[in-house]
Amino acid sequence: MKYTLLLIVSLLLCCCEQVALVQDDAALLSDAQRQRLETFQTLLLEEQDVELHLVILERAAVDLDQEALELFEQKRIGGQTSGARGLLLVVDPISEQARIEVGYDLEGVFPDGFIASLEYDQMLPFFQSDRVGHGVEALTELLVARLQGASAETSAAAGKHLSGGAGARIATSGEVEQPQAAQPDRYLPQADPLATLDAYRQSLRDRSKDPELEIYTEETRAFFRQWLVTDAQQQNALRELDKVWSLADVRVKDAMAVIRYPVKERQASPYFLRQSEFGWQLDFATMTKTVGFNHRNQWHFRSREHPYMFAFADWRFDKNGFPHAR
Known part of the structure; x- marks a missing residue:
C-alpha cells in the first residue's frame, strides 16, 4: 500500500x-x-x-x-x-x-x-x-x-x-543584404498625409531600410538609426497595411495628423504624422512610445499622454488602453 x-x-x-x-x-x-x-x-x-x-x-x-x-x-x-x-x-x-x-x-x-x-x-x-x-x-x-x-x-x-x-x-551565417539607398522621387514628404503613408508603403515594397528617408520626422530618423529592420518585418508590415488601405480615416488638426482604421480592425494600428515645411512626415518615434501590441497583435495605447489623442475623441479606451466604439 x-x-x-x-x-x-x-x-x-x-x-x-x-x-x-x-x-x-x-x-x-x-x-x-x-x-x-x-x-x-x-x-x-x-x-x-x-x-x-x-x-x-x-x-x-x-x-x-x-x-x-x-x-x-x-x-x-x-x-x-x-x-x-x-x-x-x-x-x-x-x-x-x-x-x-x-x-x-x-x-x-x-x-x-x-x-x-x-x-x-x-x-x-x-x-x-x-x-x-x-x-x-x-x-x-x-x-x-x-x-x-x-x-x-x-x-x-x-x-x-x-x-x-x-x-x-x-x-544563417553569411552576408546581410545591405539597405537600399533612398530614392528621393519615391519617398518624399507629400502635401497629403495619406500620400505620405503611400510613399512609406512603397518603401516597404522596395525593402528600403534607410533610416534617413525624408518621409520620417527627425526624431523618427534618430530612432531608426538604432533599430534593426528585416525583410520579414517589412513584408509583414506591407501585408497588414495593404489589407486595410481602403479603410483609412484621416484626421487632421493644425500640424498633426492621424490615419486610423475602424475599431474592429484590431491589428491595424494608427499612424501619426507631423507637417513640416517639406510636407507630411511619419512620426514613428511617438508611435513606438505610445502604441503597444498584445499576443494577438491587437494594438492598444501604452500612454494617452500625447498630442495625437484629438483623433480619438469619438472612441473610448478601457483600462488597458484598448479602443472601443462609443
Whole structure:
C-alpha cells in the first residue's frame, strides 16, 4: 500500500510538472526579455491553443535538425493543446543557425517555404549584429501574425508523434543584404498625409531600410538609426497595411495628423504624422512610445499622454488602453 501511494504521488508530480517555455542555456536573454516571452507564450497557449517553446543552445549543435526533433518529442510540445498545435524554436548562436519545428496541425499555417524564409530573413541580421534576444522576440511576433492571418485545421486528437516534420533549418551565417539607398522621387514628404503613408508603403515594397528617408520626422530618423529592420518585418508590415488601405480615416488638426482604421480592425494600428515645411512626415518615434501590441497583435495605447489623442475623441479606451466604439 505504501509503495502504491508513493507511485501515485510520483505520477501526479510528473503530470503536474510544467515544462519551461523558455530554455536559455546560453543566457542570452535579459530578465525582461524572458518575462515578456513567457507571458506571451502563456497567453498564446491559453487563448489560441498554440504551445510555443524556445530553446537557445549553449553549444554548437552537431545536427540541429535531429536535435530539434528530439527536443520536440522529449518536451511533448503540443501536448497541452487540443491537437498537435506545437511550435519549437531552437537557436544555435554559436553556429548562427535556427530551426523551427512545427506540429502536424499547424503545417498548413507554417509550410516549409515560409519557415525557411522566416529563419533566413529574420534571424540572420540579428545573429550578425549580436542581438539574438531581440531577434527571437521579433520572430515570435511574426509567427503570431502568421497565425492571425491563417486558419489551421484542428484534429480531433493528437497523434502519438506530435511533430509532423514541417519546418526548415538554414545556416544563417553569411552576408546581410545591405539597405537600399533612398530614392528621393519615391519617398518624399507629400502635401497629403495619406500620400505620405503611400510613399512609406512603397518603401516597404522596395525593402528600403534607410533610416534617413525624408518621409520620417527627425526624431523618427534618430530612432531608426538604432533599430534593426528585416525583410520579414517589412513584408509583414506591407501585408497588414495593404489589407486595410481602403479603410483609412484621416484626421487632421493644425500640424498633426492621424490615419486610423475602424475599431474592429484590431491589428491595424494608427499612424501619426507631423507637417513640416517639406510636407507630411511619419512620426514613428511617438508611435513606438505610445502604441503597444498584445499576443494577438491587437494594438492598444501604452500612454494617452500625447498630442495625437484629438483623433480619438469619438472612441473610448478601457483600462488597458484598448479602443472601443462609443
